[in-house]
Amino acid sequence: MKTDMNATKRTEETTSLSDSIxxxxxxKRHFSGRAKTRFRKRQYFxxxxxxxxxxxxxxxxxxxxxxxNCQKKIIFRxxxxxxxxxxxxxxxxxxxxxxxxxxxxxxKKEFSMLTKINCAKCIGTEAVPVTVEVDISxxxxxxxxxxxxxxxxxSVMRITTAMRAEGFRIPGHRIVINLAPGDMRKSGTGYDAAxxxxxxxxxxxxxxxxISEYIVMGELGLDGSLRSVPGGLPVAQLAATSGLKxxxxxxxxxxxxxxxxxxxxxxxxxxxxILHIVSESGLRVLHDAxxxxxxxxxxxxxxxxxxxxxxxxxxIGQHAAKRAVEIAVSGGHNILMIGTPGSGxxxxxxxxxxxxxxxxxxxxxxxGKIYSISGIPMPPGRERPxxxxxxxITVASLIGGGxxxxxxxxxxxxxxxxxxxxATEIRGGILDSLKEPMENREIIISRLxxxxxYPASFLLILAANPCPCGYYGEKGRCKCSQTSIERHLGxxxxxxxxxxxxxxxxxxxxxxxxxxxxxxxxxxxVAQRVLKAREIQKKRFSGQGIALNSMMGMEEIRxxxxxxxxxxxxxxxxxxxxGLSARGYVRIMRTARTIADLAGEEKVxxxxxxxxxxxxxxxxxxx
Numbered sequence: 001m002k003t004d005m006n007a008t009k010r011t012e013e014t015t016s017l018s019d020s021i022x023x024x025x026x027x028k029r030h031f032s033g034r035a036k037t038r039f040r041k042r043q044y045f046x047x048x049x050x051x052x053x054x055x056x057x058x059x060x061x062x063x064x065x066x067x068x069n070c071q072k073k074i075i076f077r078x079x080x081x082x083x084x085x086x087x088x089x090x091x092x093x094x095x096x097x098x099x100x101x102x103x104x105x106x107x108k109k110e111f112s113m114l115t116k117i118n119c120a121k122c123i124g125t126e127a128v129p130v131t132v133e134v135d136i137s138x139x140x141x142x143x144x145x146x147x148x149x150x151x152x153x154x155s156v157m158r159i160t161t162a163m164r165a166e167g168f169r170i171p172g173h174r175i176v177i178n179l180a181p182g183d184m185r186k187s188g189t190g191y192d193a194a195x196x197x198x199x200x201x202x203x204x205x206x207x208x209x210x211i212s213e214y215i216v217m218g219e220l221g222l223d224g225s226l227r228s229v230p231g232g233l234p235v236a237q238l239a240a241t242s243g244l245k246x247x248x249x250x251x252x253x254x255x256x257x258x259x260x261x262x263x264x265x266x267x268x269x270x271x272x273x274i275l276h277i278v279s280e281s282g283l284r285v286l287h288d289a290x291x292x293x294x295x296x297x298x299x300x301x302x303x304x305x306x307x308x309x310x311x312x313x314x315x316i317g318q319h320a321a322k323r324a325v326e327i328a329v330s331g332g333h334n335i336l337m338i339g340t341p342g343s344g345x346x347x348x349x350x351x352x353x354x355x356x357x358x359x360x361x362x363x364x365x366x367x368g369k370i371y372s373i374s375g376i377p378m379p380p381g382r383e384r385p386x387x388x389x390x391x392x393i394t395v396a397s398l399i400g401g402g403x404x405x406x407x408x409x410x411x412x413x414x415x416x417x418x419x420x421x422x423a424t425e426i427r428g429g430i431l432d433s434l435k436e437p438m439e440n441r442e443i444i445i446s447r448l449x450x451x452x453x454y455p456a457s458f459l460l461i462l463a464a465n466p467c468p469c470g471y472y473g474e475k476g477r478c479k480c481s482q483t484s485i486e487r488h489l490g491x492x493x494x495x496x497x498x499x500x501x502x503x504x505x506x507x508x509x510x511x512x513x514x515x516x517x518x519x520x521x522x523x524x525x526v527a528q529r530v531l532k533a534r535e536i537q538k539k540r541f542s543g544q545g546i547a548l549n550s551m552m553g554m555e556e557i558r559x560x561x562x563x564x565x566x567x568x569x570x571x572x573x574x575x576x577x578x579g580l581s582a583r584g585y586v587r588i589m590r591t592a593r594t595i596a597d598l599a600g601e602e603k604v605x606x607x608x609x610x611x612x613x614x615x616x617x618x619x620x621x622x623x
Contacts, residue, residue: 113135113136113137113202113203113204114133114134114135114202115133115134115135115197115198115201115202115208116131116132116133116198116212117131117132117134117194117195117197117198117211117216118131118194118211118212118214118215118216118244119131119132119179119190119191119194119215119216119217120215120217120231120234120235120238121184121186121187122230122231122234122235122373123450123452124373124452124453124454125234125366125369125370125373125454125455126234126238126369127231127234127235127237127238128184128238129238129242130179130180130181130184130186130191131179131180132177132178132179132180132191132194132195132198133176133177133178133179133180133198134175134176134177134178134195134198134199134201134202135175135176135178135202136171136173136174136175136176136199136202136203137173137174137176138173138174139173139174140172140173140174141174141175142156142175142177143174143175143176143177144156144177144179145176145177145178145179145182146177146178146179146180146181146182146186147179147182147183147184147185147186148179148186148187149185149186149187149188151187151188151189152179152186152187152188152189152191155189155191155192155195155220158192158220158221158222159192159195159196159199159220161222162192162196162220162221162222162223162224162271163196163199163200163224163271165222165223165224166224166270166271166272167272168199168200168205168206169203169205170199171199171202171203175199175202177195177198179191187404188229188230189219189227189229190217190218190219190229190230190231191217192218192219192220193216193217193218193219193220193226193268193271193274194216194217196220196271197211197216197271197274197275200275206275206279207279208278209275209278209279210245210278210279211278213244213245213246214239214244214245214246214247214248214264214266214277214278215235215238215239215244215246215247215248216247216248216249216274217229217231217232217235217247217248217249217250217253218248218249218250218253218268219250220271224270224271224272225269225270225271226250226251226268226269226270226271226273227250228249228250228251228252228253229249229250229253230253230372230373230374230375231253231372231373232247232249232252232253232254232256232257232372233256233257233259233260233365233368233369233372234369234372234373235247235249235257236249236257236259236260236263236265237260237365237369239260239263240260240261240262240263244263245263245264246263246264246265246266247263247264247265247266248266248267248268248274248277248278248287249265249266249267249268249289250267250268250269251267251268251269251289253267253372254266254267254289255267255289256368256371256372256377256378257289257372258289258290259361259364259365259368260365264288265288265289265290266287266288266289267287267288267289268287273287309350309351309353309354309523310347310348310350310351310354311351311354311522311523312351312354312355312520312521312522312523312526313520313521313522313523314347315344315347315348315351315520316344316509316513316514317344317509317510317513317514318343318344318348318506318509319520320504321337321339321344321348321504321506322348322520322526324502324504324615325348325351325352325355326355326526326529326530326598327502327591327594327595327598327615328459328461328501328502329352329355329356329459329530330529330530330533330534330594330597330598331533331537331548331549331550331590331591331593331594331597332459332547332548332549332550332551333459333501333502333549333550333587333590333591333594334438334459334460334461334462334499334500334501334502334550335459335460335461335462335500335501335502335503335504336423336461336462336463336464336492336497336500336502336503336504337349337461337462337463337464337504337506338463338464338465338466338503338504338505338506339463339465339466339505339506339507340465340466340470340471340472340473340474340506340507340508341465341470341471342508343506343507343508343509344506344509345421345463345506346421346463348506349388349417349419349421349461349463350386350419351523352386352417352419352459352461353383353384353386353417354523354527355523355526355527355530356383356384356416356417356527356530357384357527357530357531357534358381358382358383358384359382359383359384359415360382363415364382366414366415366455367384367385367414367415367416370407370411370412370414370454370455371385371412373406373407374406374407374412376412384415384416384417385412385413385414385415385416385417386413386416386417386419387409387412387413387416387417387418387419387458388419388420388421389409389418389420391420391421391422391425391426393409393426393430394430395429395430395433396408397409398410398430398433398434399433399434399437399443399445399456400443400445400454401445401447405445405447405450405452407454408443408454410434410437410443410456410458411443411454411455411456413456413458413459414454414455414456414457414458415457415458416458416459417458417459417461418458418459418460418461419461419463420460420461420462420463421463422463422464422465423462423463423464423491423492424464424465424488424489424491424492426491428491431491431492431493431496432493432495432496434460434496435495435496435499437456437458438460438499439499440456441455441456441457441551442454442455442456442457443456460500462492462500464489464492465488466485466489466505467480467484467485467488467489468480468484468485468488472485473507474508498581498583498584499583499587501550501587501588501590501591501615502591502615503615503616503617504615529598532600533594533597533598534548536597537549537597540560541556544556549590549591549593549594549597550590550594552586552589552590552593553586554586557586557589557590557593560593560604561589561590561592561593561604562604566606567604567605567606567609570606570609571585571589571609574588574609574613578613578616584616588609588612588613588616589604589609589612591612591615592604592608592609592611592612593608595608595611595612596608
């Protein structure tokens, strides 16, 4: 009975206190001053769960210690909560508990906020999507995840400094930056701009706008400027195939990406430019990379007018060598030039640039992607690449490789010319690494974390001296023994020679010819003949995946090269007489087909085959 009476008494006291608090809420009693002190929770009433009670003596201490310049309310803070004084009831001070609006961690914009920015990573000549995710939440520190390399880890200080230079603050909370997918290694400095934008958008310092419609790449400088990054062209192609609206790149990277059509190629010079592009559509026109393109030659326009390319007519003598070079360029055949110093080997090789037809659109994109990921500017206009590595070149530099498996010289010469001068001076085994790409027209680089394919369809031009001293056949000047000559020429292996279609010897120019000059055709006329022969081949192999005669297989040779029983019997005699291998026979027939195309004849005759056979011997040297 006594227990029931005590429960009834507590209920009446609670009800009375609740009514008193409700009445106080209508006529709130305020005091001057503000107290910042801790307090103890005295009692808790279930009916009014947000109200806390504190003793009168505690309130007096707070009032005595409060500053005089504070007004209106007495407020206690504890953690993330604020406690406002309501009044005194039955000798107890009552406070209302609520969340503090002055603590930055409790503001809505400071809670966990996730932003995603589209980026890309180049693997070989193709780009794959990478998403930069930035999340800001309560805590401290900047954390990078997603297998970043050292360059990306070091970018944090560079990014924060660039943000301050552009007038943005660094969120003082925990920032988690993830580069997705997490199982793929990321490298380079191209993610700087995306990480900075993610931090700005997650802290609500700027609206995201249309950022999800673009791929953003760029390296940041300490002053907020954007520096070019490799891979602009593959990234733009990825945006086109992914259905995105366009790409935002640094200026130089955007210019090389303009080869991709039907998407917006926009450039930014500073971090703030990207924010203007995605927020105000009218400013995108000012950043269109198509408006800053240099003048380019029209399709079909040759390269022979360039002053740094020797004219074919300026090369005195060497009529047979010029003819062989014209055949090699027309059909894409590999050629070896052996001659004495000063006979014109290097000059004739450089003149090849003038008679090469310009790159077609698909070829320009494919070649441009290789140069883009290498960070090397493309040749001007649609000029075909011409690579001439030094004789001290290594295997990795020639075929590609290294830590990041970058393309080598054979890939940089794709759809163009690879000229190797002084071929016999290159260290042993390096030239033999060309055999596989010469056959397959591609190179596969296999590493622990990489297996990358690079295209390598190039025209190989080798130049070498005939003997160690270089003056073979000149009486009184050459004192090389036959053994030393054989050892010298033996540095070019027989398996590599078997893959070279034309071998020519360039003797010293006679005095009469040297003084009298040359009457051969100029570069423009030779380029016209080469272009006409290539157009014939393009029409012949349309839809077959073949572009040049040098790509023909046995099936195409039987179809396009063997004209009748007489030519077939002639080919058999040649194979038996010279002991040709199957590869050697195929290459002779390919060369004969090109000679016929230059002559404008549909069928391959004995004369064409005989001329092709004559290029298998380099003059007096039996190699």
